[in-house]
Amino acid sequence: MGLGFVVGVFGVLILAHAAYSTIQYRGLLKIMEEEFSGPPINVVAELLLGLALCMWAALTVPGKFLSIHPDSEENRIVSLPANLDFMIFNHRGKVFPPEMNLKLKH
Amino acid sequence: MAGNGVSGASGKKSSDMNDLPTFSAEKLQSNMKVIYYSRTFLSIIGGVIAGILGFTGLTGFILYFLVMAVTSVGLIAKARFSVHSYFDCWNRVILDGFVSGLMSFVLFWTFAYDIVHIF
Numbered sequence: 001m002g003l004g005f006v007v008g009v010f011g012v013l014i015l016a017h018a019a020y021s022t023i024q025y026r027g028l029l030k031i032m033e034e035e036f037s038g039p040p041i042n043v044v045a046e047l048l049l050g051l052a053l054c055m056w057a058a059l060t061v062p063g064k065f066l067s068i069h070p071d072s073e074e075n076r077i078v079s080l081p082a083n084l085d086f087m088i089f090n091h092r093g094k095v096f097p098p099e100m101n102l103k104l105k106h
Numbered sequence: 107m108a109g110n111g112v113s114g115a116s117g118k119k120s121s122d123m124n125d126l127p128t129f130s131a132e133k134l135q136s137n138m139k140v141i142y143y144s145r146t147f148l149s150i151i152g153g154v155i156a157g158i159l160g161f162t163g164l165t166g167f168i169l170y171f172l173v174m175a176v177t178s179v180g181l182i183a184k185a186r187f188s189v190h191s192y193f194d195c196w197n198r199v200i201l202d203g204f205v206s207g208l209m210s211f212v213l214f215w216t217f218a219y220d221i222v223h224i225f
Contacts, residue, residue, distance in 0.1 A: 008147075015151070019158050022222050036223070039159060047155050051173075054151045059180045062143040065192040066136055068129035 008057030014050035018043050129194060137192050141181060142203050148177050149207035150214045157218025170211045174204060 022039045029036055038044075152173035156166040178200050185192045189199055 011151075015154055015158070019154070019218065019222050022158050026223065036160060043158070047158060051151065051155060055148060055176065055180060058144045058147045058151075058177075059184050062140040063136070065140065065185050066130075066133040067191050068133045068137070068193070069191055 004057050004061040007053050008061060011050045011053030011057060014046055014053065018046040018050060021046070127194075134192075134194065138198065138202065141199065142206075144181065145174070145177055145203035145207045146210055148173055149211040153211040153214030154218045156211070156215045157220075158222050160219070160223055161215075162219075166215055170208065174207065 018039075021043050025040055025043070026036055039047075149170070152170055156169050159169075161169060181199050182189060185199065189196060193199055
């Protein structure tokens with residue numbers, strides 16, 4: 001989260017620098033009395049770099065995707081809850097054959 | 107249900123034909139929030155870029171659709187291409203946040219264009 005944030009801020013700073021260069025370029029064009037047809041090539045390269053950095057930051061900073069299936073690996077609720085006094089294990093389930101692949105997770 | 111196997115403490119195996127696919131709604135909502143933040147931030151960045159480049163008219167919207175398409179691909183890659191284990195349908199990854207992002211895009215596009223080209 002920290003690294004993604006720094007990368008995002010860096011991308012925004014690069015974009016701000018590109019904006020400033022374009023403002024100066026336009027001032028130069030006004031002096032030379034030419035039309036603005038497009039920013040210089042280094043500004044375009046800077047914009048692409050800033051876009052790439054911001055895109056990477058936007059995909060990593062907001063957080064991970066959580067699995068929505070109730071029976072996926074990370075959603076298992078096998079840890080024993082605190083209200084053990086209310087749980088009974090002496091019920092009819094003991095006639096079922098036991099599953100051998102129960103995994104414990106803390 | 108005696109013939110349908112064991113349901114231990116590890117989770118229920120639903121082998122019914124009439125079973126509705128269930129999912130955890132709060133996790134889905136958290137995933138939607140992640141998508142919303144990503145799209146909004148990238149719409150703003152796309153708007154600033156369109157303003158700096160001096161796009162006026164249709165070209166800017168083409169840039170917006172391009173940025174949104176790349177965002178969709180990025181989100182699908184972030185979900186490791188198994189969209190159905192994080193969302194319930196494809197439309198959520200591809201289309202959600204499109205229109206709200208469009209408004210943020212136009213706002214920052216005009217903002218950046220004014221700052222860079224007019225003042």
